[in-house]
Amino acid sequence: MLRWLIGGGREPQGLVEKSSVQTIGEEQVQNPYTELLVLKGHQDIVRFLVQIDDYRFASAGDDGIIFLWNAQTGEKLFELHGHTHKITAIAPFFSSEATEENSHLILTASADRTVIVWDCTTGRQVQKVSCFHSTVKCLTVLQRLDVWLSGGSDLCVWNRKLDLLCKTSHLTDAGISALVELPKNCVAAAVGKELVIFRLIASSDKSEGWNILEAKRLVDHQDNILSLVSVNDLTFATGSHVGELIIWDALDWTKQACECNFWDSSVQPDARTEIKLSQSPNETSVQNLASDEEYVYAAVGKGIYVYNLQMKRVIACQRTAHDSSVLHIEMLPNRQLISCSEDGSVRIWELREKQHLTTEPVPTGFFNMWGFGRANKQANQAKKVQENTPMHFLELVGDLIGHSSAVQMFLYFSELGLVTCSADHLIILWKDGERESRLRSLTLFQKLAQNGDLQLKF
Numbered sequence: 001m002l003r004w005l006i007g008g009g010r011e012p013q014g015l016v017e018k019s020s021v022q023t024i025g026e027e028q029v030q031n032p033y034t035e036l037l038v039l040k041g042h043q044d045i046v047r048f049l050v051q052i053d054d055y056r057f058a059s060a061g062d063d064g065i066i067f068l069w070n071a072q073t074g075e076k077l078f079e080l081h082g083h084t085h086k087i088t089a090i091a092p093f094f095s096s097e098a099t100e101e102n103s104h105l106i107l108t109a110s111a112d113r114t115v116i117v118w119d120c121t122t123g124r125q126v127q128k129v130s131c132f133h134s135t136v137k138c139l140t141v142l143q144r145l146d147v148w149l150s151g152g153s154d155l156c157v158w159n160r161k162l163d164l165l166c167k168t169s170h171l172t173d174a175g176i177s178a179l180v181e182l183p184k185n186c187v188a189a190a191v192g193k194e195l196v197i198f199r200l201i202a203s204s205d206k207s208e209g210w211n212i213l214e215a216k217r218l219v220d221h222q223d224n225i226l227s228l229v230s231v232n233d234l235t236f237a238t239g240s241h242v243g244e245l246i247i248w249d250a251l252d253w254t255k256q257a258c259e260c261n262f263w264d265s266s267v268q269p270d271a272r273t274e275i276k277l278s279q280s281p282n283e284t285s286v287q288n289l290a291s292d293e294e295y296v297y298a299a300v301g302k303g304i305y306v307y308n309l310q311m312k313r314v315i316a317c318q319r320t321a322h323d324s325s326v327l328h329i330e331m332l333p334n335r336q337l338i339s340c341s342e343d344g345s346v347r348i349w350e351l352r353e354k355q356h357l358t359t360e361p362v363p364t365g366f367f368n369m370w371g372f373g374r375a376n377k378q379a380n381q382a383k384k385v386q387e388n389t390p391m392h393f394l395e396l397v398g399d400l401i402g403h404s405s406a407v408q409m410f411l412y413f414s415e416l417g418l419v420t421c422s423a424d425h426l427i428i429l430w431k432d433g434e435r436e437s438r439l440r441s442l443t444l445f446q447k448l449a450q451n452g453d454l455q456l457k458f
Contacts, residue, residue: 031348031398033418034433037074038402038426041067046421048090049411052104052120057411057419059427060087066108067427068120071413074429078123085111091139093117093148093160107148109136115150117162127162140179140187145202151176151189155198157212165210168198178228180236182250186215188236190225194218195238197253216253220246229289229296231309237296239286245298245307257312290330297337299326304339304394306351316351316392328409337394338418340407346420346430348398354391402428 028034044062051057052068056077060066064087066080089109104120115136117126134153141148147165150156153175156167178190185200195218203209227239231247235256238246247257288299295315296307303319304326322341329339337349405423412418418430 028398030350031400032432032434033348033398033400033430035431035436036400036402037429037431039069039074039076039429040426041065041076041079042425042427044086044425045408045423046425046427047408048087049409049419049421049427050090050092050106051411051413052092052106055413055416056104056120057413058090058106058120059421060090060108061408061421062086064110064112066090066106066118068123069419069427069429071411071416071419071429078120080108080118080123080125082116082118082125082128083108083110083112083114088135088137089139091141091148093141094143107139107141109139109150111135115139115162129158129162131164134175137175137177138179140181142181142185142187142200145185145200147200149179149187151179155179155187155189155212157200157210166212168212168214174224178225180228180230182230182236183233184251188228188238188248188253190228190238193221193224193240195221195225195248218248218253218255220255220258227286227289227298229291231291231296232293235309237289237291239289239298239300241285243284243286243300245286245289245296245305247296247307247309247312257309259307259314285325287325287327288329292331295331297329297331299329299339301325302341304329304337304349306337306392306394316394318349318394318396321347321349321394324406327406330410330412332412336397338410338412340410340420342406344401344403344405344407344422344424346400346403346407346410346418347396348400349394350397351392352395354393400430402430 042061042063042065046059046061048060049057055070055072056068057071058066058068064083064085068077070077087108087110091107093105093107094103105126106118106120107115109115113132113135115129119126132152136150136152138151139148146160148158154167155176157165159165174192176189176191180188182188185202187198189196189198196214197216199213199215201211201213221240221244223241225238225240230236234250236248236250243260245259246255249256283301286298286300290297294309296309298305298307302322302325303317304321305314306316308315321339322343322345324342326339326341331337335351337351338346340346403420403422403424403426407420407422410418410420415435417432420428
């Protein structure tokens with residue numbers, strides 16, 4: 001059972017009116033997060049969390065305020081005021097010199113068309129930029145070059161002192177919604193349904209002569225790109241509003257693989273009713289992508305899909321992982337997957353291998369996990385692949401119910417726990433109950449020993 005350490009004063013959502021989504025019993029043996037701290041301070045939707053170091057993080061959202069927190073104790077460290085509208089992007093900006101006093105900085109962008117640099121050690125505003133013609137929607141730090149990029153109607157390159165080094169001309173009214181760093185001083189920018197590759201030309205002395213050039217435009221997506229993630233130095237991936245997942249070569253920007261949603265009831269009249277997708281585009285939107293060296297994890301509508309990069313196919317999925325759209329997804333070091341949703345829930349999944357029967361149909365597409373082939377030849381080929389390929393499945397091992405509204409994202413702090421933020425204005429710090437109990441016992445023994453009431457033997 002969960003133990004509430006600080007009351008949130010709200011009724012958790014998801015306790016009633018459960019849909020066909022997979023559920024877990026009250027006894028969650030594999031879920032370590034049995035205690036939680038509710039952190040209050042925000043007055044509106046909390047959309048962003050960013051890790052500062054091993055024990056600190058920052059939160060920001062629609063109230064325009066940035067809070068710095070201690071992930072171990074839940075203590076509020078600083079409350080940063082400087083923006084007049086909602087926060088639209090946040091990024092850490094670490095110093096390249098370890099001896100520098102302000103080694104931990106964060107950048108925040110707002111709908112007030114400003115970007116502010118904050119010192120996380122003192123909580124003070126370092127500098128503010130107010131020369132933007134539109135809202136900055138994304139921030140990316142290129143650590144190696146010691147510069148940062150802001151994306152909106154323009155792509156701008158800045159140094160640590162907030163000097164504008166160079167910028168592009170006006171791209172589109174929609175502007176840049178996401179950025180990812182690529183090799184050879186390049187970045188990929190999502191601009192509507194287009195993916196634009198920019199190359200940064202750095203000056204020899206990093207003071208003058210900077211330039212940014214458009215290297216290529218990729219128009220393979222049929223709708224707006226919603227998610228963009230770097231896989232490794234050689235690969236990155238994009239996901240669109242209509243369910244397209246494309247794997248790209250990070251060096252020559254060619255398409256390595258693509259999974260699309262081509263459901264057509266006229267082609268597959270015998271398809272089972274529960275497999276047909278809703279007419280709502282949100283049911284197929286690739287809202288978030290995460291990756292490691294082996295897989296790309298996609299939050300698609302209400303579901304979760306695991307794409308094997310080497311095999312170039314989906315190898316596991318939970319099509320109805322939540323009651324509403326999945327907003328954020330991440331793989332943990334212990335092979336567990338965490339997802340959060342608009343339904344207010346946070347779920348822990350474990351990717352497990354199974355040896356499926358040769359008579360089962362094979363998944364052959366991104367949403368075609370049940371493998372309804374269009375032709376006998378395709379079915380035979382799929383069956384042959386299936387007989388030699390171990391499949392996987394996602395098992396629900398933890399269900400964290402604490403928020404009363406959409407959970408926007410989360411941060412994983414290893415042994416310190418899990419941090420979630422929500423539209424209910426709250427931040428929850430989820431703790432390992434057994435670990436916390438041991439720490440409390442140790443603290444008690446130490447106090448007794450100091451008072452001379454108990455002699456500890458080591």
